Amino acid sequence: MKKFLSSLFAVIMTISIIMAFAGCSNSKSNDEKNSAADSSQAASSSESDLAYVQGKGKMIIGITEYKPMNYYEDKDKKVLTGFDTEFARAVCEKLGVEAEFIVIDWDNKWPELNAKSIDAVWNGMTITDEVKANSSVTNAYVKNAQVVVMKNDEASKYTSLDKMKDLTFAVESGSAGEGVLQDAKMSNYTAVTAQSDALMEVESGSADACIIDLTMANAMTGDGTSYSDLTQAITLNEEEYGISFRKDSDITAKVNEIMEEMKADGSLQKLADKYSLTLA
Numbered sequence: 001m002k003k004f005l006s007s008l009f010a011v012i013m014t015i016s017i018i019m020a021f022a023g024c025s026n027s028k029s030n031d032e033k034n035s036a037a038d039s040s041q042a043a044s045s046s047e048s049d050l051a052y053v054q055g056k057g058k059m060i061i062g063i064t065e066y067k068p069m070n071y072y073e074d075k076d077k078k079v080l081t082g083f084d085t086e087f088a089r090a091v092c093e094k095l096g097v098e099a100e101f102i103v104i105d106w107d108n109k110w111p112e113l114n115a116k117s118i119d120a121v122w123n124g125m126t127i128t129d130e131v132k133a134n135s136s137v138t139n140a141y142v143k144n145a146q147v148v149v150m151k152n153d154e155a156s157k158y159t160s161l162d163k164m165k166d167l168t169f170a171v172e173s174g175s176a177g178e179g180v181l182q183d184a185k186m187s188n189y190t191a192v193t194a195q196s197d198a199l200m201e202v203e204s205g206s207a208d209a210c211i212i213d214l215t216m217a218n219a220m221t222g223d224g225t226s227y228s229d230l231t232q233a234i235t236l237n238e239e240e241y242g243i244s245f246r247k248d249s250d251i252t253a254k255v256n257e258i259m260e261e262m263k264a265d266g267s268l269q270k271l272a273d274k275y276s277l278t279l280a
Helices: 002-047 049-056 082-094 106-114 131-133 174-185 194-206 212-221 251-266 267-274
Strands: 059-061 098-103 119-127 144-152 169-172 191-192 209-213 230-245
Touching: 002 059, 049 059, 049 082, 049 251, 059 082, 059 106, 082 098, 082 119, 082 251, 082 267, 106 119, 106 212, 106 230, 106 251, 119 144, 131 191, 131 230, 144 174, 144 194, 169 174, 169 194, 174 209, 174 230, 191 194, 194 209, 194 230, 209 230, 212 230, 230 251, 251 267
Parallel strands: 059 098, 059 119, 169 191, 169 209
Antiparallel strands: 119 230, 144 209, 144 230
């Protein structure tokens, strides 16, 4: 009996030792897995934005259709061109990535940027306090202004925004033009998806006037354009364009560096001349 109990005790001790060893091994294995996962997560979170974009091999650029910055040459919308389109492609080539353009809702540009649905907002964007608060913005690269556009036979009647308070306006939602009306405490406007839509509202008579960028007004209104019966009434302010990347993105500094190189070699000025723009 004693011999049986001794043997049973030995077996139990052996099983206990094996289980304890297995538990330690599993614990060590789990610790190693957790440590590896933590290291991978830390590496991912510390990865630079530039490395992220270069790792994908492309930069996804959020735009709206806006001549002369980003627009389609053909009715089928297969050939995208414009100053910002060519500028972005040249910069992306120097970064070793492809430029991919997608049309976005301008009001959703910051959520799109932060969610990494896009990597940049590159679309004749005015540098404002809002832009600086929500993104990492480059140095200014093109000069602009907000202008009021009206029918030719009406424009001469108005010399200031204050005299236009009884008019109805169309502006792009979330644009600098909308900001001008809000600052002036004018609520008699319709917010549309794009600046080109604002022009259509005036052309159709749905609005008396619109506020758009000078760059677009120069390209799309007046003799020989799609809107020959529209003209600039007054200039409201002066602005500058910048390119937005995610907050604290290291792409911003790199693009600023490339921009200076393109200014120095004359390629950016040549591009500005092509689209009748003034560099900042």
